[in-house]
Amino acid sequence: GMTLPEVAFLGLIALVAASVIRQGYLGRRGLITVCLAVILPLLAIVTARLPLFHGSRHLLFLVPPIIALCSLGIVSLLGTARLKWQRHVIVAATALVTILPIREMIRLHPYQYTYFNHVSGTIDDTWTDYDTDYWQTSYKAGVNWILENGPMFEDRKTRVSALFFDGVFFQMESDNHEAVQAWEDPDVYLG
Numbered sequence: 001g002m003t004l005p006e007v008a009f010l011g012l013i014a015l016v017a018a019s020v021i022r023q024g025y026l027g028r029r030g031l032i033t034v035c036l037a038v039i040l041p042l043l044a045i046v047t048a049r050l051p052l053f054h055g056s057r058h059l060l061f062l063v064p065p066i067i068a069l070c071s072l073g074i075v076s077l078l079g080t081a082r083l084k085w086q087r088h089v090i091v092a093a094t095a096l097v098t099i100l101p102i103r104e105m106i107r108l109h110p111y112q113y114t115y116f117n118h119v120s121g122t123i124d125d126t127w128t129d130y131d132t133d134y135w136q137t138s139y140k141a142g143v144n145w146i147l148e149n150g151p152m153f154e155d156r157k158t159r160v161s162a163l164f165f166d167g168v169f170f171q172m173e174s175d176n177h178e179a180v181q182a183w184e185d186p187d188v189y190l191g
Helices: 006-021 028-048 055-080 084-108 122-126 137-149 165-169
Strands: 158-162 177-179 188-190
Touching: 006 055, 006 084, 028 055, 055 084, 084 122, 137 158, 137 165, 137 188, 158 165, 165 177
Parallel strands: 158 177, 158 188
Antiparallel strands: none
């Protein structure tokens, strides 16, 4: 739920609304099948207490049926709208919430995999609570920036530390810089 795009939530709300407005409007068998494709694996995981190391990657197979349900919800709600202005509101709301993740993808480029939706607080709010840059690929860019633009000392190496020491240590290839732990009085800290 933290990494699904906001339009998915709108689609699920639309699915419930369309189901309430017109019972039977959504082909029941198809809807039940897609719902079961999402619910049954989740129930199996919860009841069997399966370990989900780095959680979401083990559940990626659930994203297509979730998005199918969301799409079905928006299309169904459009089908239940009787007045032209109601359809315009649904289309405008869908377009607006679709812009949010697009804007985030552009802002995060080339680290789009760190995306969190606005419901959970985006990367700006969640990076302290979650391992957002698991592969530490942003550290490569940070280390390169420090090597090119960071402070230099004539009498000693520049001491560089980071939130994830290994992200600096394994990428620091310089005779003028050294990776140190955060408690070892670094000159530059990459966070």
